Amino acid sequence: MTxxxxxxxxxxxGSTPGAGxxxxxxxxxxxATGLGAAVLYLSLIVLIPLALVVWRSADxxxxxxxxxxxxxxxxxxxxxxxxxxxxxxxxxxxMGTLIAWVLVRDRFPGKAVVDTxxxxxxxxxxxxxxxxxxxxxxxESPLGINLAYSRAxxxxxxxxxxxxxxxxxxQPVLLELDADMEQAAASLGAGPFQIFRRIILPNLVxxxxxxxxxxxxxSIAEFGSTVLISGNLPFKTQVAAVNIxxxxxxDNTTGAAAISTVLLxxxxxxxxxxxxxxxxxxxxx
Amino acid sequence: MAIExxxxxxxxxxxxxxxxxxxxxxxxxxxxxxxxxxGGKSTLLRVIAGLEQPDTGxxxxxxxxxxxxxxxxxxxxxxxxxxxxxxxxxxxRNVAFGLEIRKRPKDEIRKRVMELxxxxxxxxxxxxxxxxxxxxxxxxxxxxxxxxxxPEVLLLDEPFGALDAQVRKELRTWLRRLHxxxxxxxxxxxxxxxxxxxxxDTIVVLANGEVVQVGSPAxxxxxxANPFVMRFLxxxxxxxxxxxxxxxxxxxxxxxxxxxxATVSRVVRLGFEVRVEVEVGGQEAWVQVTREFADxxxxxxxxAVVVRPAPGARSLALxxx
Amino acid sequence: xxxxxxxxxxxxxxxxxxVLPVALIVWRTxxxxxxxxxxxxxxxxxxxxxxxxxxxxxxxVVANTLFGIGVSILLVRHSFPGKRLLNAxxxxxxxxxxxxxxxxxxxxxxxxAPVGGLLESWGIQVIFSTPGMxxxxxxxSLPLVVRAVVPVLEELGDEQEQAAHTLGASRFQAFLRITLxxxxxxxxxxxxxCLARSLGEYGAVAVVSGRLVDQTQTLTLFVxxxxxxxxxxxxxxxxxxxxxxxxxxxxxxxxLRPKD
Numbered sequence: 001m002t003x004x005x006x007x008x009x010x011x012x013x014g015s016t017p018g019a020g021x022x023x024x025x026x027x028x029x030x031x032a033t034g035l036g037a038a039v040l041y042l043s044l045i046v047l048i049p050l051a052l053v054v055w056r057s058a059d060x061x062x063x064x065x066x067x068x069x070x071x072x073x074x075x076x077x078x079x080x081x082x083x084x085x086x087x088x089x090x091x092x093x094x095m096g097t098l099i100a101w102v103l104v105r106d107r108f109p110g111k112a113v114v115d116t117x118x119x120x121x122x123x124x125x126x127x128x129x130x131x132x133x134x135x136x137x138x139x140e141s142p143l144g145i146n147l148a149y150s151r152a153x154x155x156x157x158x159x160x161x162x163x164x165x166x167x168x169x170x171q172p173v174l175l176e177l178d179a180d181m182e183q184a185a186a187s188l189g190a191g192p193f194q195i196f197r198r199i200i201l202p203n204l205v206x207x208x209x210x211x212x213x214x215x216x217x218x219s220i221a222e223f224g225s226t227v228l229i230s231g232n233l234p235f236k237t238q239v240a241a242v243n244i245x246x247x248x249x250x251d252n253t254t255g256a257a258a259i260s261t262v263l264l265x266x267x268x269x270x271x272x273x274x275x276x277x278x279x280x281x282x283x284x285x
Numbered sequence: 286m287a288i289e290x291x292x293x294x295x296x297x298x299x300x301x302x303x304x305x306x307x308x309x310x311x312x313x314x315x316x317x318x319x320x321x322x323x324g325g326k327s328t329l330l331r332v333i334a335g336l337e338q339p340d341t342g343x344x345x346x347x348x349x350x351x352x353x354x355x356x357x358x359x360x361x362x363x364x365x366x367x368x369x370x371x372x373x374x375x376x377x378r379n380v381a382f383g384l385e386i387r388k389r390p391k392d393e394i395r396k397r398v399m400e401l402x403x404x405x406x407x408x409x410x411x412x413x414x415x416x417x418x419x420x421x422x423x424x425x426x427x428x429x430x431x432x433x434x435x436p437e438v439l440l441l442d443e444p445f446g447a448l449d450a451q452v453r454k455e456l457r458t459w460l461r462r463l464h465x466x467x468x469x470x471x472x473x474x475x476x477x478x479x480x481x482x483x484x485x486d487t488i489v490v491l492a493n494g495e496v497v498q499v500g501s502p503a504x505x506x507x508x509x510a511n512p513f514v515m516r517f518l519x520x521x522x523x524x525x526x527x528x529x530x531x532x533x534x535x536x537x538x539x540x541x542x543x544x545x546x547a548t549v550s551r552v553v554r555l556g557f558e559v560r561v562e563v564e565v566g567g568q569e570a571w572v573q574v575t576r577e578f579a580d581x582x583x584x585x586x587x588x589a590v591v592v593r594p595a596p597g598a599r600s601l602a603l604x605x606x
Numbered sequence: 607x608x609x610x611x612x613x614x615x616x617x618x619x620x621x622x623x624x625v626l627p628v629a630l631i632v633w634r635t636x637x638x639x640x641x642x643x644x645x646x647x648x649x650x651x652x653x654x655x656x657x658x659x660x661x662x663x664x665x666x667v668v669a670n671t672l673f674g675i676g677v678s679i680l681l682v683r684h685s686f687p688g689k690r691l692l693n694a695x696x697x698x699x700x701x702x703x704x705x706x707x708x709x710x711x712x713x714x715x716x717x718x719a720p721v722g723g724l725l726e727s728w729g730i731q732v733i734f735s736t737p738g739m740x741x742x743x744x745x746x747s748l749p750l751v752v753r754a755v756v757p758v759l760e761e762l763g764d765e766q767e768q769a770a771h772t773l774g775a776s777r778f779q780a781f782l783r784i785t786l787x788x789x790x791x792x793x794x795x796x797x798x799x800c801l802a803r804s805l806g807e808y809g810a811v812a813v814v815s816g817r818l819v820d821q822t823q824t825l826t827l828f829v830x831x832x833x834x835x836x837x838x839x840x841x842x843x844x845x846x847x848x849x850x851x852x853x854x855x856x857x858x859x860x861x862l863r864p865k866d
Contacts, residue, residue, distance in 0.1 A: 030684075030777065031680065031684045031686055034676055034679070034680050034684070035680060035684075035686055035692075037676065038673065038676060038677050038680060038692070039692070041673050042692075042695055042696070042748075045741055045744055045745050045748070046695065046698055046699060046745055046748065047695065047698075048714055049707075049710030049711050049713060049714045049715075049745075050698070050702065050706075050710050052710060052713040052714055053706060053709055053710045053713060056713055095616075095619055098612060098615060098616055099616045099619070099620065101612065101616075102612055102613050102616040102617075103616075106609060106612070106613050108613060114617070114620065116856060116857075116860055117620065117624060117625065118620075119856055119859070120624060120628065120852065120853075120856060121624070123802050123806075123852035123853070123855045123856045123859075124628075124806065124848070124849060124852045125805070125806030125807070125808055125826045125829075125848050125852070126704075126806070126808050126809065126826075127808040127826045127827075127829050127830050127845075128631075128806070128826070128829060128845045128848045128849055128852075131631065131829060131833060131841065131842070131845045132627035132628050132630065132631045132845065132849075133627050135627060135630050135631050135634060135842075136626055136627040136630050137627075142630070156623075159623060160623055160624065160627075163623065163624065217700075217701050220703070221701070221702065221703035221704070221706070222703070223703060223704050223705045223808070223809035223812075224704065224808035224809050224812075224826070227830065228830065228833060240703075241703045241704070241705045241706075241809065242705075244703070244705045244706065244709065245705050245809075245812070245813065248705070248708070248709055248712070248813055253709065253712065253713065256709050257709065257713070260703070260705075260706040260709055260710075263703055263706060264701070264702065264706065267701040267702070268701065271701055334772055335771075335772075336768050336771070336772070355771065356768070356771040356772045357771050357772075357774055357775060357776055358774075359772075360774070361772055362772065363768075363769065363772040365765050365768070365769060367765065369765035369766045369768065369769035370766075371766055371769070371770075371784060372766070372788070373787040373788065374787075382770065382773050382775075382783070383773035383774050383775075386770075386773060386774045386775045386779060387774060427769075430769075430773065431772070431773075433773075434773055434774060
């Protein structure tokens with residue numbers, strides 16, 4: 001895309017007809033039709049419905065919005081969701097980086113299988129993810145560990161569905177990392193831990209952070225995997241998405257829209273900070 | 286005229302790449318668009334092919350106004366610098382592409398493609414894929430593909446740019462011979478003056494988006510329109526405020542009429558030719574002589590000599606520009 | 607030493623979080639042989655759920671594939687004002703909770719919403735019916751084809767297409783003969799991801815379908831409903847079937863993934 005725009009900068013607006021004929025005729029021909037169709041599709045399915053959620057949440061004024069968000073059960077669900085997501089994101093930061101490290105730097109039989117299995121949470125339907133976790137860590141646990149209807153169970157489900165994010169963002173960066181740099185550091189007298197801290201880690205940080213941010217946004221939005229294992233107990237295990245779901249079932253769409261808007265805003269803030277972070281990282285190197 | 290380009294202007298954003306360019310290409314000729322990179326020569330070729338639209342001006346191909354025609358309808362053969370081989374198609378299918386688009390009968394396609402593959406010496410490679418070919422072979426395949434549709438004109442963008450020196454030289458001679466056989470009007474872009482002089486029968490020199498000079502290779506070399514063309518087409522040196530070709534300078538140990546005194550600073554033997562570096566009036570210059578001549582004079586650094594442009598030699602006064 | 611400790615830690619984490627739970631379900635499902643599994647999945651409700659799932663997924667995949675190819679070409683080959691914005695909007699569904707997707711669609715296409723009401727008066731029911739489920743599935747799987755195709759299209763460049771044009775090919779011919787073969791693996795990858803996501807979508811579909819047993823119940827809804835009704839064998843069997851689909855998807859994407 002960058003080369004494309006670099007090669008064909010858009011004509012200056014207001015250029016005489018004929019002068020900017022080529023880019024302009026492109027836009028008025030196939031491009032315009034295609035663009036129109038794409039925008040229509042996107043609008044009908046994504047943009048207008050989402051805008052309406054935000055609109056509905058503000059329908060009865062800011063006071064109503066605030067009350068809807070701060071009803072005890074909604075507030076409990078929101079704080080649980082955000083709190084659990086922060087913890088889950090941090091665990092992912094550590095474990096995801098560790099797994100990526102093992103997959104890139106270590107060799108052992110069956111590594112290819114492990115590498116494939118990492119993506120399973122992306123491929124597995126969330127309801128199935130919840131069900132399998134409940135089977136192992138529920139009331140009938142063969143291990144004797146019962147996390148059903150507990151916050152630990154909710155976190156377990158969130159950890160399951162967010163596992164690939166950090167691994168899959170850190171892994172390629174680690175693969176690309178120049179071995180020369182480490183050898184140069186070693187030749188300058190750095191020990192293994194110093195090499196990791198001073199050479200490898202700074203190079204991984206942008207990928208680690210972006211994986212963590214993605215895991216966080218996924219976590220606050222998660223629904224399916226938590227439905228079965230959380231038992232949907234308000235004030236205890238009910239996450240925000242489940243709370244929205246019960247409000248929709250109870251025909252309280254305005255309340256549901258208010259909490260949805262909070263979730264959307266939190267997700268967007270996370271993604272925008274990620275974008276800013278990446279740009280800052282790109283500028284540095 | 287096979288191609289008539291008239292008053293073409295083209296800008297990318299605010300950067301002008303072609304300014305008031307007018308070029309005529311005679312039917313059956315082999316024309317080189319020569320110039321430094323960024324001079325606009327590739328853009329001009331793409332304008333002729335219809336891959337770029339000029340902002341103003343017209344392009345006529347075989348007498349027909351083609352300015353608003355899409356590349357699809359211009360019937361030009363275009364060979365891309367990096368060949369643009371269809372990676373998923375065999376060599377045969379690559380060459381057959383244009384004919385398949387034109388819905389020619391199967392056996393006619395087969396016959397024509399095999400003829401062309403023979404012409405470019407790829408008949409044994411018909412079933413291979415582009416990734417299995419060398420750079421030179423891909424170049425020849427691209428050429429056969431462009432020729433298959435019997436184009437009115439054949440356009441080649443830096444045809445030898447991506448090849449190594451040896452293959453480049455071979456392909457040059459081969460392209461010249463191919464043109465003598467096929468006679469299709471051909472225009473190619475190059476930044477290599479030796480290539481242009483060796484292969485083309487007409488050279489169009491482009492610099493900063495403008496046509497600087499048009500002529501036969503000998504013409505452009507011997508009667509350069511300005512110092513830029515003179516410098517671009519071959520070695521030059523400066524004596525007495527004029528640009529002269531180093532092989533057009535006489536050097537003598539005895540006084541000669543119209544000669545300027547100089548001091549030899551270095552003598553470099555480059556095989557057959559000898560490069561004598563001299564100091565004339567506080568400026569560095571150099572003279573190209575044969576080994577035999579240099580041996581006869583027995584020049585050493587520090588020797589006093591006299592230099593002057595050879596009678597009849599072309600020189601350009603720098604002050605005039 | 608540290609090497610083995612890290613390896614052990616990584617593998618134990620994956621074992622307890624991922625491998626054991628999935629393996630246990632498969633083991634529970636096939637514990638009494640293949641018979642009960644087949645029986646549970648051939649009940650009328652299960653078969654109907656299969657059929658609904660497939661219908662919804664096929665529509666969603668077709669829509670998103672067409673959209674995905676078109677938008678990829680727009681983003682890579684054309685320039686227009688607002689390109690960056692469009693590019694950002696494509697990724698929006700990734701940041702939206704499936705439940706919010708469902709709510710958003712209800713607010714537009716529900717019976718009491720203006721658009722939904724209008725469509726209803728024309729006899730088209732969207733929410734609590736197949737069109738709504740297709741819309742929800744399209745929403746959640748929207749970026750997958752685009753994101754698979756865009757990098758490959760960029761990599762491919764437009765020289766081959768230009769060459770095809772100079773040889774007389776129209777835009778459409780160049781697309782069919784040059785562009786499409788060039789992106790076929792990436793497209794396959796994107797379509798498989800999109801299909802897997804469509805077959806497995808739960809949250810958004812749960813909201814817009816109304817979860818009407820034997821009517822709008824997809825396979826994922828069937829799993830949940832059977833489990834809540836204490837029919838563990840059926841829930842496990844359907845979950846295992848979905849897990850198998852996931853594994854097949856995984857292997858397929860492994861095969862199709864663009865290698866560099």
